[in-house]
Amino acid sequence: MAPKLGTQLGRGRLQNYPTHEFQTEDEWSAFFSRDMAPTRVRLPSGQPVSWALRVASVQDLRVAYGVHASDIEIDQIGSGEGLHIHVPLSGQAALTVGDTTVMTSREQAILFDFGRPHRLQMWRATGYEALALNIPTYMLDEEFMAISGYAPCGPIEFEPTLNLVSAPGRTLVSVTNALATGLENGLLLDAPIAIKSLSQALLRLLIQAGPHQFFESLQRSPSPAAPRHVKRAIDFMHANIAEPLTSAQIAEDAGVSVRALEVGFRTFKDTTPMAYLRSIRLDAARDELAMPDNSSSIAEIAYRWGFTHLGRFSAVYREAYGELPSETAARCRG
Numbered sequence: 001m002a003p004k005l006g007t008q009l010g011r012g013r014l015q016n017y018p019t020h021e022f023q024t025e026d027e028w029s030a031f032f033s034r035d036m037a038p039t040r041v042r043l044p045s046g047q048p049v050s051w052a053l054r055v056a057s058v059q060d061l062r063v064a065y066g067v068h069a070s071d072i073e074i075d076q077i078g079s080g081e082g083l084h085i086h087v088p089l090s091g092q093a094a095l096t097v098g099d100t101t102v103m104t105s106r107e108q109a110i111l112f113d114f115g116r117p118h119r120l121q122m123w124r125a126t127g128y129e130a131l132a133l134n135i136p137t138y139m140l141d142e143e144f145m146a147i148s149g150y151a152p153c154g155p156i157e158f159e160p161t162l163n164l165v166s167a168p169g170r171t172l173v174s175v176t177n178a179l180a181t182g183l184e185n186g187l188l189l190d191a192p193i194a195i196k197s198l199s200q201a202l203l204r205l206l207i208q209a210g211p212h213q214f215f216e217s218l219q220r221s222p223s224p225a226a227p228r229h230v231k232r233a234i235d236f237m238h239a240n241i242a243e244p245l246t247s248a249q250i251a252e253d254a255g256v257s258v259r260a261l262e263v264g265f266r267t268f269k270d271t272t273p274m275a276y277l278r279s280i281r282l283d284a285a286r287d288e289l290a291m292p293d294n295s296s297s298i299a300e301i302a303y304r305w306g307f308t309h310l311g312r313f314s315a316v317y318r319e320a321y322g323e324l325p326s327e328t329a330a331r332c333r334g
Helices: 006-010 025-035 137-148 167-185 192-209 227-239 247-254 258-268 273-289 298-304 310-321 325-333
Strands: 039-042 051-058 061-068 072-076 083-090 093-097 100-103 108-113 118-122 129-135 161-163
Touching (some): 025 039, 051 167, 083 167, 129 137, 137 192, 137 247, 137 258, 161 167, 167 192, 227 258, 298 310, 298 325
Antiparallel strands (some): 039 072, 051 061, 093 100
C-alpha cells in the first residue's frame, strides 16, 4: 500500500477542493483520459502509486495542485486540445515532445499542447510538487485575434519552457498564485471582474510574451488610435465599469484594434487602456469603502473591483489616496 499524501497535500494549495488519490495506474489513466486527453500512466520502478492531486475550475480555466512521491511517466497521444502549464514548486520533472526533452526547475516552467504527443516524467527522489494550468485553445485563439486583428493561421505552438525569473515568468507565477488563492478563499468565485482580469492577464502574457511561431509578427506596431477613439473607449469604460470588460470589448466599441488602442492610450494618455480601467475601478473601490453603511470586508471589495493581490491593492491605494483602505473604512464609519 502506498503512503497517503493527503496530509502533505493538506499543507498545500486548493485546500477546499477534493483530493484525488487513486491507487493504480489504470485509475489515474482513466482520470486523465476523461478530463484531458487519452493518457497512459506508468510507474516504471514498480513501486505503489503515491500521488495526490486537487483540481479547481473557474469558468473554462482549470487550476491543479499536485504532490508526487512515486516515479511516474504520463504519456498522452496528442488528440486533446488546450495548453497545459506546469509551474514547479519543488523537485523536478521532464517533458519530452518529439526529440526534445526539457526539465522543470524552480526557475523554469514547462508548457505543452494536448494536441501533440508528449511524455511527462516525475521522480520521487525530487519530491515533485507543482501548480498547473489548463487553458482551452479557443481562449488563446480569441486573445490572439483581439491583439493582432486576425485569426492565427494554424494552432499556436508554444516553446516548451518559460523562464520564471524573467518578467513574463514572474507574471505567470503571480497570476497562477492569484488564481489558486482566490479559489482557496472563495472570493474569486463571486468576483467576475477579478476572474476576467486574471484570465486576460494570463492570455495576454502568453500571446504577447510568447515564445511561439507568431511572436515576431506581433512586434510590428500599428498606427495609434485617434483621440476620438481614445475618448470613446474612456466613455465606454466609465459606462460599464462594473462589468468584466476585456481589452477586446473596449477596442471593439471604440472601433479600432486592441493594439491600435493601446498605442493611442500611450500617445495621448501616457497609460494603457487596462491601466486606465484599473484606476477608475480603484476610485470605485474607494467610494464603496467610504460608504458609512458598508458591510463588506476590504478583501471582498478589492476582489469585487478586480484587485486580487491584497498587499498590492493596499500599496496602490495608499499611493493614490494617501491612506490605507482600512483607514478610509474606519474614518468613514466612525
